[in-house]
Amino acid sequence: MADAALRARRPRLGAPLPRSFYDRDTELVARELLGAVLECVTPEGTAAGRIVETEAYVGEHDGACHAAAGLTPRTRWLYGPPGIAYVYFIYGMHWCVNAVTRAEGLPSAVLVRALEPLAGLPLMRARRGEPARDRDLTNGPGKLCAALGITGAMNGRSLLGTGEVTVRRGAAVADADVEVSPRIGVSRAADWPLRYFLRDNPYVSRTPARFPRRALVP
DNA sequence: ATCCGGATCGCCT
DNA sequence: GGCGATCCGGATG
Numbered sequence: 001m002a003d004a005a006l007r008a009r010r011p012r013l014g015a016p017l018p019r020s021f022y023d024r025d026t027e028l029v030a031r032e033l034l035g036a037v038l039e040c041v042t043p044e045g046t047a048a049g050r051i052v053e054t055e056a057y058v059g060e061h062d063g064a065c066h067a068a069a070g071l072t073p074r075t076r077w078l079y080g081p082p083g084i085a086y087v088y089f090i091y092g093m094h095w096c097v098n099a100v101t102r103a104e105g106l107p108s109a110v111l112v113r114a115l116e117p118l119a120g121l122p123l124m125r126a127r128r129g130e131p132a133r134d135r136d137l138t139n140g141p142g143k144l145c146a147a148l149g150i151t152g153a154m155n156g157r158s159l160l161g162t163g164e165v166t167v168r169r170g171a172a173v174a175d176a177d178v179e180v181s182p183r184i185g186v187s188r189a190a191d192w193p194l195r196y197f198l199r200d201n202p203y204v205s206r207t208p209a210r211f212p213r214r215a216l217v218p
Numbered sequence: 219a220t221c222c223g224g225a226t227c228g229c230c231t
Numbered sequence: 232g233g234c235g236a237t238c239c240g241g242a243t244g
Binding site for chain 2: 233243
Binding site: 057064065066093098111140141142183185 | 234237238
């Protein structure tokens, strides 16, 4: 059948993560999304990468979370069901993608900040203007959306396998390989340690020299 | 390695 | 009217 044919063509990619994965504490979801695979299918083709860096945005009390502004047309999907995409436009030119977490009414999400490319590299290179190094394809939240073809048209869409953007299970990541630091580029709640990334991974957006960082498990 | 400015626009005060 | 959950290129140490 068609499903089997699809699986045979994409043997590296695991099953979509279920809604229950996202219906949990946002920091735990941010930690556990490390190693998962973010995939986007468009008429141009399929592109996918392994998530190596995330940030948690934890609700209206978090000044850096867009939900700090309350329920507005922009933030409506943060209040939606867990397991959907919250895609926003920033600085007049970049898209960024989040996975909405927790239950309805609790506006929080995980920003995907960096990927290690797995599939569709020629397409990513074309979309990103053929950077000299492949590590520059997806080492930032705006870059990875450009590389995968994620746009505002995907805002509010399910991540569970029925839309263009899907998050799939990947190989487990050990706690010893996870580091935590404050979030990048935020001015409010600037010291909250809600950024998760893979230690020494070359695809992480920046290796924080000045940022306080610590191992998840000391 | 680090710091800067410019591009560009939707959203909220 | 001001300011971003950014990126890029250029200048400087």
